[in-house]
Amino acid sequence: MTDTARPAAAPTRRRRILGWGAIAVALVLAALVGTALTANTGWNSRGAFDPESAGPYGTLAIAEILRDQGVRVEVVRTYDDALAAVSDEPVTLVLPDSPLLEDEDLLELAVRADRVVVPDIGSRGLRILFPGAESVGYGDLAPVAASCESEIATRAGPVVVGAEFSLPTDAEGCYPSHDGFGLILADGISAVDGTELFTNAHLAENGNASLGLQLLGSRATVVWYVPSASDQRGTAAPELGELTPPWVTPAMTLLIIATIAAAVWRGRRFGPLVAERLPVSVRANETTEGRVHLYARAGDASHAADQLRLGVLDRLRRQLSLGAGATVQAISDAAATRAGMNAHSVRGILFETVPHTDRELVELVSQLDAVEAAVAAASRPERNSQ
Numbered sequence: 001m002t003d004t005a006r007p008a009a010a011p012t013r014r015r016r017i018l019g020w021g022a023i024a025v026a027l028v029l030a031a032l033v034g035t036a037l038t039a040n041t042g043w044n045s046r047g048a049f050d051p052e053s054a055g056p057y058g059t060l061a062i063a064e065i066l067r068d069q070g071v072r073v074e075v076v077r078t079y080d081d082a083l084a085a086v087s088d089e090p091v092t093l094v095l096p097d098s099p100l101l102e103d104e105d106l107l108e109l110a111v112r113a114d115r116v117v118v119p120d121i122g123s124r125g126l127r128i129l130f131p132g133a134e135s136v137g138y139g140d141l142a143p144v145a146a147s148c149e150s151e152i153a154t155r156a157g158p159v160v161v162g163a164e165f166s167l168p169t170d171a172e173g174c175y176p177s178h179d180g181f182g183l184i185l186a187d188g189i190s191a192v193d194g195t196e197l198f199t200n201a202h203l204a205e206n207g208n209a210s211l212g213l214q215l216l217g218s219r220a221t222v223v224w225y226v227p228s229a230s231d232q233r234g235t236a237a238p239e240l241g242e243l244t245p246p247w248v249t250p251a252m253t254l255l256i257i258a259t260i261a262a263a264v265w266r267g268r269r270f271g272p273l274v275a276e277r278l279p280v281s282v283r284a285n286e287t288t289e290g291r292v293h294l295y296a297r298a299g300d301a302s303h304a305a306d307q308l309r310l311g312v313l314d315r316l317r318r319q320l321s322l323g324a325g326a327t328v329q330a331i332s333d334a335a336a337t338r339a340g341m342n343a344h345s346v347r348g349i350l351f352e353t354v355p356h357t358d359r360e361l362v363e364l365v366s367q368l369d370a371v372e373a374a375v376a377a378a379s380r381p382e383r384n385s386q
Contacts, residue, residue: 048120048195048199049094049096049119049120049194049198049199049226050226051063051073051075051094051224051226052075053200054200055200056199056200056201057195057199057200057201058199058200059194059198059199059200059224060200061200061203062198062203062209062212062213062216063075063222063224065209065213066213066216066217066222069213069217070220071216071217071219071220071221071222072220072221072222073221073222073224074091074221074222074223074224075224075226076223076224076225076226077225077226077227077228078228078230078231079101079105079109079225079227079231082109082223082225083108083109083112085223086109086112086113086114086223087112089221090114090115090219091113091114091115091219091220091221091222091223092113092114092115092116092117092215092216092217092218092219092221092222092223093109093110093113093114093115093116093117093222093223093225094117094119094216094222094223094224094225095109095110095113095116095117095118095225096118096119096120096225096226096227097118097120097121097122097124097125098227098231099124100227100228100229100231100232101227101231103124103128105231106124106125106128106129107128107129109225110128110129110189113188113223114188114219115188115189115190115218115219116129116188116189116190117189117190117192117215117216118189118190118191118192119192119193119194119195119197119198120193120194120195121163121165121191121192122135123135125191126165126191129189129191130165130168130171130184130186130189130191131168131169132166132168132169133165133166133167133168133171133184133191134165134166135163135164135165135166135180136164136165136166136178136179136180137163137164137178137179137180138162138163138164139160139161139162139163139164139175139177139178139182139196140160140161140177141160142160143158143159143160143206143207144158144159144160144161144175144176144177144182145157145158145175146158146174146175147174147175147176148172148173148174148175148183149172150172150174150183150185152211152214152215153174153175153183153211155210155214156207156208156210156211156214157206157207157210158206158207159175159182159197159205159206159207159208159211160196160197160202160205160206160208161175161177161182161193161196162182162192162193162194162195162196162197163182163193164177164178164179164180164181164182165180165181165182165184165191166179166180166181167180167181167184168184168186170186170187171184171185171186172184172185172186173185183211190215192211192215194212196208197211197212198212302354302355302356305354305355305361305364308364308365308368309350309351309368312350312368312371312372313328313331313350313351315372316331316334316335316371316372316375317331319375319376319379320334320335320338320375320379322334328350328351329347331350332346332347332350332351333346333347335350335371335375338375338378338379339371339374339375339377339378340374340378341371341374346371349364349367349368349371350368350371
């Protein structure tokens with residue numbers, strides 16, 4: 001039988017090898033096509049707050065509206081160009097709190113510009129531009145009134161606050177929410193969460209467009225700075241290869257080669273190890289004995305009930321936030337109280353009643369499910385029941 005199976009196994013093995021090879025080639029081609037498309041579209045260079053991006057987090061819409069109102073929008077993508085643009089004339093500078101900028105560079109741009117709007121300020125930007133201010137949370141989904149003396153915010157009307165900031169010394173806060181403000185203004189510098197206000201996805205909501213146009217359009221020119229990788233001026237962090245000892249790379253190469261050799265040596269070969277003619281006949285008495293053992297094992301209703309109860313008790317304990325050392329009695333009483341059920345009945349279901357037949361076991365399973373469902377329903381938050 002082995003000699004007759006070998007010729008048939010060879011074509012099957014070749015088909016499998018060819019199939020896996022075709023899949024590998026298809027994956028490589030798909031990766032190459034995706035890489036080429038990504039490189040050609042240039043989408044990776046158009047991120048958040050980019051005034052030339054029409055994506056949901058871009059700001060092309062507000063830039064076009066500013067141009068329609070006669071405001072010149074100058075997009076610069078290097079630090080040197082941004083520094084030159086703000087030094088020529090009074091402008092409004094859109095200054096992202098980018099990690100590509102050193103602290104000194106960020107502060108120098110803010111000082112040089114006549115007016116500055118930071119649309120995505122972080123803890124570093126708050127420390128440098130608004131000493132004493134901190135990020136204190138995030139606003140609700142409901143619009144918030146300006147509630148300040150700033151005419152810009154008052155004319156804009158309510159907006160949905162994003163990030164909230166504490167109010168530093170000598171600064172004005174607008175749009176109070178919880179313990180902070182959605183907009184802070186000090187010495188010609190404004191900080192606001194632009195992701196919730198000025199991006200293409202949210203500009204048309206509430207007073208977002210009015211607030212953005214007033215913050216950005218107060219001067220004849222807006223210099224919109226989009227940092228690039230070339231703006232990173234500090235000493236570059238050492239790469240992983242510079243931090244590892246010289247012997248690591250040869251050792252890893254040797255380990256990979258040894259792993260591949262071991263996989264080839266001990267790995268399973270292609271195709272079946274043993275050729276066996278099917279179907280296989282089994283004697284009737286062997287099948288009968290196997291079924292008898294399964295029926296005998298499944299007939300222990302009390303043992304099956306104990307295993308079911310253990311699982312239900314553990315889930316109820318976690319649902320009721322009880323400790324790992326909680327007793328069965330404590331879990332039962334807590335479940336009855338939470339679900340509003342009779343404590344004696346729940347105790348009987350969870351640990352007192354002993355089923356002796358399959359029908360009693362099925363009834364107990366239904367009762368256990370009912371108790372667990374009642375506790376889960378009673379534990380749902382109020383907002384889910386409204």
